[in-house]
Amino acid sequence: MRYLCYFLLIIVLFVEEAFANEANVTFIADKPCEVLIYKPIDGGYNDKVIAERGMAEGGKAFRFKMKISKSVFILCRFPQYQRSCNVLLCPNDSVTIILKKQSLTFQGDNCNGLQYYYDNFEKEPDIDNYLKMQNVFREYIDGKRNLYSAFRSLENELNYSFLFLRIHNMLSDAEISKEFSDILEKEIYMYINGDIVSFLDYAFSEKQKNKSLTVKDSLEIQGMVDCIYEKLPVSYDLLKYPSNIYVWRYYGHYYKDKKCPEEYDSDMCGPYTKYLFASPEMQPALLGHACLVQLKYNTGEMDLTKLKKFFNEKFPESEYAGIINQRIREKTDSDNETSVNWHLIYEPINCLSQLSSLQELQGKYLYIDLWASWCMPCRAEFDYKDQVKNIMKSYENVETVYISMDTKKQEKAWMNCIEHYKLEGFHLMASAALVKNITKEIYSSERFDIPRYVLISPNGKILNVNLPRPSDYSQLKVVLDSIINDATDGNV
Numbered sequence: 001m002r003y004l005c006y007f008l009l010i011i012v013l014f015v016e017e018a019f020a021n022e023a024n025v026t027f028i029a030d031k032p033c034e035v036l037i038y039k040p041i042d043g044g045y046n047d048k049v050i051a052e053r054g055m056a057e058g059g060k061a062f063r064f065k066m067k068i069s070k071s072v073f074i075l076c077r078f079p080q081y082q083r084s085c086n087v088l089l090c091p092n093d094s095v096t097i098i099l100k101k102q103s104l105t106f107q108g109d110n111c112n113g114l115q116y117y118y119d120n121f122e123k124e125p126d127i128d129n130y131l132k133m134q135n136v137f138r139e140y141i142d143g144k145r146n147l148y149s150a151f152r153s154l155e156n157e158l159n160y161s162f163l164f165l166r167i168h169n170m171l172s173d174a175e176i177s178k179e180f181s182d183i184l185e186k187e188i189y190m191y192i193n194g195d196i197v198s199f200l201d202y203a204f205s206e207k208q209k210n211k212s213l214t215v216k217d218s219l220e221i222q223g224m225v226d227c228i229y230e231k232l233p234v235s236y237d238l239l240k241y242p243s244n245i246y247v248w249r250y251y252g253h254y255y256k257d258k259k260c261p262e263e264y265d266s267d268m269c270g271p272y273t274k275y276l277f278a279s280p281e282m283q284p285a286l287l288g289h290a291c292l293v294q295l296k297y298n299t300g301e302m303d304l305t306k307l308k309k310f311f312n313e314k315f316p317e318s319e320y321a322g323i324i325n326q327r328i329r330e331k332t333d334s335d336n337e338t339s340v341n342w343h344l345i346y347e348p349i350n351c352l353s354q355l356s357s358l359q360e361l362q363g364k365y366l367y368i369d370l371w372a373s374w375c376m377p378c379r380a381e382f383d384y385k386d387q388v389k390n391i392m393k394s395y396e397n398v399e400t401v402y403i404s405m406d407t408k409k410q411e412k413a414w415m416n417c418i419e420h421y422k423l424e425g426f427h428l429m430a431s432a433a434l435v436k437n438i439t440k441e442i443y444s445s446e447r448f449d450i451p452r453y454v455l456i457s458p459n460g461k462i463l464n465v466n467l468p469r470p471s472d473y474s475q476l477k478v479v480l481d482s483i484i485n486d487a488t489d490g491n492v
Contacts, residue, residue: 021091044239079471270301288320353460384470400425
């Protein structure tokens, strides 16, 4: 019987391969640009493991080909442009992505649909919609309106009907295929309603915290969440969508108070034990992604040894099992390496100009990295620390100073990050006075955004308040060369 199953599996795989179609994506950029492509893992969306990388630049395109038998999402990142996009590929699609200055445009199959999705849901965080949701639910939490009134108001604010009307019009005008249209509608539904479920859970916890949660409130919130998930039930298929957080929140909502099943060790999955209640076909993707997040950001939430054993025994055929084994091996090897050469600045620093007066930093240009342990874009830039290190080696008098915006409560996370990413250089946690000075000198406002990269002269003068990010290392080198060479020539 076992051999019959193997035979049938081989036949299925052969048929799938035979009927697979090739999708093509071409990348054209107006400056040298790294292209990072993340393909699905076990058929599910992947934003943690780079599968392909190449370079696109003026006059030279980077081409990516992929055999697919059904539609897939691939994630593309362009560090030099600080941009990313999700590309929905249907069998036999041919798509061109053009990067010019800070714009990103699409040509080819379903290009209008791809452009619509990127412009409305990906290009920038949808702060306006987030604030609308926050304001509406705040009115409910404060007792100014009931839940159903709030929900109706929210539907009007977000203008659901318009979003889907645009998709229907593109389909009617043959700008997109029926398959593309169906998938895009589902993705947008998940995108919006995933956030709504999050706010409903927030409203529940806030009312519970304020001791104003009634049985009626609890039933209403539960009923609203039920209604959302009834319209689009959670299934394995949904894991391929970029907005699969809709799926994760499903388990967070319905299983958040469930204890870990007795046959499993709670240390193994940390706060993600709720994923053990998912169907067996979904567990590898949910737990595997959670594990990759931990391995990338050093969250310390899961027992890696136990998780590795669990994957190898229960899901030996999963792509995640092989990836997790490799990542854990790399992490172990890295942890066994010699400690990183870094220095803590203990002297009280109340303004940026004081840094130049420190004995270790006197007579040096200071390359300042403003970051925080809780800032994921900051941490993503640490992937390019080696390129930055090589740039700094080309100068005789430049030192790197990492200034963390963490608070005293986050000191442990701050130190863990330094060790985890092996950040060589000088480190300090900004005092309240220094934060105030940075906000004034760098941002000229009451707010700051990070990551931010600054260059200070040996005499404490701020020379540049917005250097290119480490991911745009070629441009960073150009800018630093121009400043330091000018200084050498006596122009600074």
